[in-house]
Amino acid sequence: MRSSQHDLVWRQLLPKVRKHDEPLQVQLCTAFVTAMLEGRLPAGTRLPSSRDLALLTGVSRNTAVLVYERLVAEGYVDSRPRDGFFVCGAITPTQQARASPAPTAQPPDWSARMHRARPEIVWADRPPIWREVRYPFIYGQFDPKQFPLSQWRQCSRQALEVKAVDRWWQEGENVGESQLIDQLIRRVLPRRGIAATHDQVLLTLGRQQSFYLLARLFARPGSVIGVEEPGYRDPRNAFAHDGAQVLPLPVDEQGLQISPALAQCDYLYCTPAYQCPTGVTMSQARRLALLEHAQRHDQVLFEDDDDPETEYDGHALPALKAIDPAQRVIYLSSLSKLLSPGLGIGYIVAPAPVIEQLRQLQRLMIRQIPGNNQITAALFIQQGHYDRLLQQARENLQLRALAVTRALREALPDAEFAMPSGGATLWLKLAGRHDLLSLYYAGVAKGVLFDPGNAFCLDPDTLTRPSIRLGFGSIAQELIAPGIQLLGQVINSHARRPGVVRS
Structure with a gap:
C-alpha cells in the first residue's frame, strides 16, 4: 500500500502534466529522463507501477504504459517480469563541474583585447513581458491561430523522409541549387515582378542576417548610407557598426522624398512596399524618380520588402527591383513574417557577383541554412499552402x-x-x-x-x-x-x- 509520503516524493519528481503543452507521453518521459540524468533517480530505483503512475500524474493508464514502453525501448528503464520497472544501471548521471579558480587567478583585460570601442547600440526591442x-x-509577430499547422506538419514529415534527409547537408555542393531557392524563383519572386536565376539568390537566417551581410560587404568608414527618417533601427545599427555614416532622409505621404541630402549617399536603404514605421506605400512616380536619381548619382539601393504581398486587394505594386533596368537594386525579404518569426528564413536577390561575395561572407559565419527548414518551406510553397x-x-x-x-x-x-x-x-x-x-x-x-x-x-x-x-x-x-x-x-x-x- 502506498504511503502519502511516498506519493509526495513522486509528485515532486513528476509534476502533474499540462494538457495544453507538449504531448503527455513526451512530458512524462522528459521528466523521468531529467531526474535520472541529474542523479535524482539513482540506478536500481523501483518506479511506480503503470497504475500508480497514472494516478500520480493524472494521465490515462494507457499513456502510463506507453511511457514505460518508450523508456524501456530507449534503455533508461529495465522491465522485470512480475517485479516492476527499475532505473537502468547503465545510465550515468551528468556530473556538474565545481572547479574553483585559484586565489591568484586574474581574468584577461577584455577591454584591451576587443576591437575599438563602438558607440552603444540602441535596439527598439519590445519588453520581455x-x-x-x-x-x-x-x-513582427504572427497569429498562431491562423497558421495552417496540419499542412506545415505534413510538409515537415515529408522533409524527414530518408531521401529528403539526405538533401539536408549541402556542403561541397552547389548550394544555390536548393529546392527552396527554386520555389522562390518559380512561385514567390514572380509575384513581386522579379525574375532571377539561382546564382542571383542567397538564403539567409532572416532579414537580420541580410542586413549584417550587406553592411559587411558595402559599409565602411567614409561611405554614406541613407536611411528613412523615421525608419527601421536594425539596419541602421548594422550599417553604422563598421564606421559608415548613416544619413537620415525625410519621408512623406508618397514615401522617401527626393531631397537634396539624397545626392550625398553612396547607398540607400528603403522600404517601398510599406514604409517602416508609417506604413506608407511609395508611389510609382516616386519609385521611378528614385531609380533615375540612383542612376544619375551612381548609387545602390537596398530594397527591404518586409511584408510582401499583403495588399488587401491582392494587387500590390511591383517591387522596386522589378522596374530597375540597371541592376542597382539589391532586394531582401523573408518568409518569416507570413509563416513565423521563429522560422528564420530570409533571402537576398542581387547580381550574381554580389551574391557570390555575400555567400563567401556568410560561409565565415555558418555553413548553410538548416536543411530541414529549407525543404519543409519549399514543400509548403510547392504544394500551394503558402498561396x-x-x-x-x-x-x-x-x-x-x-x-x-x-x-x-x-x-x-x-x-x-x-x-x-x-x-x-x-x-x-x-x-x-x-x-x-x-x-x-x-x-x-x-x-x-x-x-x-x-x-x-x-x-x-x-x-x-x-x-x-x-x-x-x-x-x-x-x-x-x-x-x-x-x-x-x-x-x-x-x-x-x-x-x-x-x-
Whole structure:
C-alpha cells in the first residue's frame, strides 16, 4: 500500500502534466529522463507501477504504459517480469563541474583585447513581458491561430523522409541549387515582378542576417548610407557598426522624398512596399524618380520588402527591383513574417557577383541554412499552402485594419491616420502634446502595448507631432475594439495641457 509520503516524493519528481503543452507521453518521459540524468533517480530505483503512475500524474493508464514502453525501448528503464520497472544501471548521471579558480587567478583585460570601442547600440526591442500583455498592438509577430499547422506538419514529415534527409547537408555542393531557392524563383519572386536565376539568390537566417551581410560587404568608414527618417533601427545599427555614416532622409505621404541630402549617399536603404514605421506605400512616380536619381548619382539601393504581398486587394505594386533596368537594386525579404518569426528564413536577390561575395561572407559565419527548414518551406510553397495562407492573411489583416480604424474614430476622434491598404500596421498621429515615453509606460501598466514613434528616429525633432505605431497582425480580432478603447483612455488621460510640464 502506498504511503502519502511516498506519493509526495513522486509528485515532486513528476509534476502533474499540462494538457495544453507538449504531448503527455513526451512530458512524462522528459521528466523521468531529467531526474535520472541529474542523479535524482539513482540506478536500481523501483518506479511506480503503470497504475500508480497514472494516478500520480493524472494521465490515462494507457499513456502510463506507453511511457514505460518508450523508456524501456530507449534503455533508461529495465522491465522485470512480475517485479516492476527499475532505473537502468547503465545510465550515468551528468556530473556538474565545481572547479574553483585559484586565489591568484586574474581574468584577461577584455577591454584591451576587443576591437575599438563602438558607440552603444540602441535596439527598439519590445519588453520581455509582451506575451502577457492583454492588448499587444505590436508588429513582427504572427497569429498562431491562423497558421495552417496540419499542412506545415505534413510538409515537415515529408522533409524527414530518408531521401529528403539526405538533401539536408549541402556542403561541397552547389548550394544555390536548393529546392527552396527554386520555389522562390518559380512561385514567390514572380509575384513581386522579379525574375532571377539561382546564382542571383542567397538564403539567409532572416532579414537580420541580410542586413549584417550587406553592411559587411558595402559599409565602411567614409561611405554614406541613407536611411528613412523615421525608419527601421536594425539596419541602421548594422550599417553604422563598421564606421559608415548613416544619413537620415525625410519621408512623406508618397514615401522617401527626393531631397537634396539624397545626392550625398553612396547607398540607400528603403522600404517601398510599406514604409517602416508609417506604413506608407511609395508611389510609382516616386519609385521611378528614385531609380533615375540612383542612376544619375551612381548609387545602390537596398530594397527591404518586409511584408510582401499583403495588399488587401491582392494587387500590390511591383517591387522596386522589378522596374530597375540597371541592376542597382539589391532586394531582401523573408518568409518569416507570413509563416513565423521563429522560422528564420530570409533571402537576398542581387547580381550574381554580389551574391557570390555575400555567400563567401556568410560561409565565415555558418555553413548553410538548416536543411530541414529549407525543404519543409519549399514543400509548403510547392504544394500551394503558402498561396492559401497568403490569401487568408490578406483577408484577416483587412478585417483587423477595419476594426482598428473604426475603433480609433470612436476612441480618438482628434487623432490622424490613413486607412491601411496592406500590411499590418497603422501610424497614428496624436492630437495635443504628449511625452511618448511616459505614454508608453502608462499603456504597458494598463495592458496596452504599442511602439512609440520616436523609437524610429535618429533625430528626436523629426516628429512634428507625437505619433505611435499600432500593429494588428497578432492581436485577436475580438480584442481590437476594447484594446483601442483602453488605449484612448490612456492617451487622453496623459495629454499635456498648455503650460503644464510632466516629469
